[in-house]
Amino acid sequence: MTSSSDLPTPGHPSDAWVHCACGERHWGTHGAAGLLLTDGGRVVLQHRAAWSHHGDTWGVPGGALLPGEGAPAGALREAREEAGIDAGAVRLLATSVLQHPDWSYTTLLATAGAPVRPRATDPESVEVAWVACDDVAGLPLHPGFGLAWPQLRDMLVRRPLLVVDAANVVGSVPDGWWRDRRAATARLRDGLADALADGLDADLLGLPGQRWWPDVVLVVEGAARGVPAPDERTRPWRAGSLTVVSAAGSGDDAVVRVVEEALSVSVAGSGDAVEEALSASAARSGDADDAAPVGAARRPADVTVATADRGLLARLPPGVGTASPRAVRGLGRPA
Ligand SMILES: [Zn+2]
Structure with a gap:
């Protein structure tokens, strides 16, 4: 897993904080990525553990990219590690990038091509579940995901x-x-x-x-x-x-x-x-x-x-x- 607690135990060199010129710190020296998976009316969200950065909020499964790892591959790897989602069950749709001066977060949007039963598969998740799109905005959201959600929701229904x-x-x-x-x-x-x-x-x-x-x-x-x-x-x-x-x-x-x-x-x-x-x-x-x-x-x-x-x-x-x-x-x- 690529953990993001306040006192991380780095598993590899990119598992570390970035002190960004925006004044905040972000997790992942090579940036981070997460998977936003939809089945049409619902999305898979992760209820993050209280001890994690922005703990006790809902967001997408994701984490730090490995050195040399592309954002789609990283998002799918994290989704498997944290939510038990098999990459073979998803169909890629789009990416959306939140670009900071010294860091970036890529959201990989995808559709479920087969039945997906997500579940919490590592300690960073309290719960991983399908959530109706209409109910997402009513949850306590991870701040970055909350800001991005309106545009991401619009992108999810596109069929280019x-x-x-x-x-x-x-x-x-x-x-x-x-x-x-x-x-x-x-x-x-x-x-x-x-x-x-x-x-x-x-x-x-x-x-x-x-x-x-x-x-x-x-x-x-x-x-x-x-x-x-x-x-x-x-x-x-x-x-x-x-x-x-x-x-x-x-x-x-x-x-x-x-x-x-x-x-x-x-x-x-x-x-x-x-x-x-x-x-x-x-x-x-x-x-x-x-x-x-x-x-x-x-x-x-x-x-x-x-x-x-x-x-x-x-x-x-x-x-x-x-x-x-x-x-x-x-x-x-x-x-
Ligand atoms: Zn920043």
């Missing part, structure tokens, strides 16, 4: 989708792509798949917070049709899906159809239903024009289309965001 107009994005940089459109499209696909390991910048998707793991639909057309879904990446966690849709005819028509279906089709259940629907769609992505994915209905603000095609932009439903083709094209590649 990035739809990529592959022909337009591939064509945004004159690097010889025209010699082999299919290979250039496969490189774009692989860059997207690699980038999804660490999540995409919130700015790219027009969303709050720092990083997001959206579902991604790559719409391919013409010579790039039939580009397969990417090879399965080995990941320590589950995150957004990457689906390839081959347009039978116009790529623009297919992009519009994917967006309209995302906004209208409703599938009951959790994010898992979305994932399964998108996977099913990926499996038939070599087929023609009915290959658009289905999923839970999303809000227009959760959908982003990567294209600079003015004709296509004019056809998108109101409220749908757009992303720069060059920014999307650079994903997963060395700068």
Whole structure:
């Protein structure tokens, strides 16, 4: 465990206080991270032991990051140590970072993809429980979590989708792509798949917070049709899906159809239903024009289309965001 009592017994070098230029002290010389897990209407909260820093309050399971450990990995490790939450049962959604002069705290937002029965599994927790989102603000909250909760709650209900107009994005940089459109499209696909390991910048998707793991639909057309879904990446966690849709005819028509279906089709259940629907769609992505994915209905603000095609932009439903083709094209590649 990474304890945060007033008289800690350091287990490793990062288990120590940071005396921050903000005037406070914070736990974890490499920063700290915690997991905010939702099943839709509830979140997992930890009732912290009285002896801990800001004791006898409710917050998220979390603690000091290890040297070299990324925030998502650290948050999931702490959630397992303190709350018995199996990383295999969660699907990453986003991160939100509280940045101090000399320290930072990353909240990892995630959805439960399988039944999770959290429990207090170390002395820092008095209790770990599912709490209805509506009841959270009424609890004595850890001050940092209490300040962040309104925005975190808003982020928890977002279901980001990035739809990529592959022909337009591939064509945004004159690097010889025209010699082999299919290979250039496969490189774009692989860059997207690699980038999804660490999540995409919130700015790219027009969303709050720092990083997001959206579902991604790559719409391919013409010579790039039939580009397969990417090879399965080995990941320590589950995150957004990457689906390839081959347009039978116009790529623009297919992009519009994917967006309209995302906004209208409703599938009951959790994010898992979305994932399964998108996977099913990926499996038939070599087929023609009915290959658009289905999923839970999303809000227009959760959908982003990567294209600079003015004709296509004019056809998108109101409220749908757009992303720069060059920014999307650079994903997963060395700068
Ligand atoms: Zn500080």
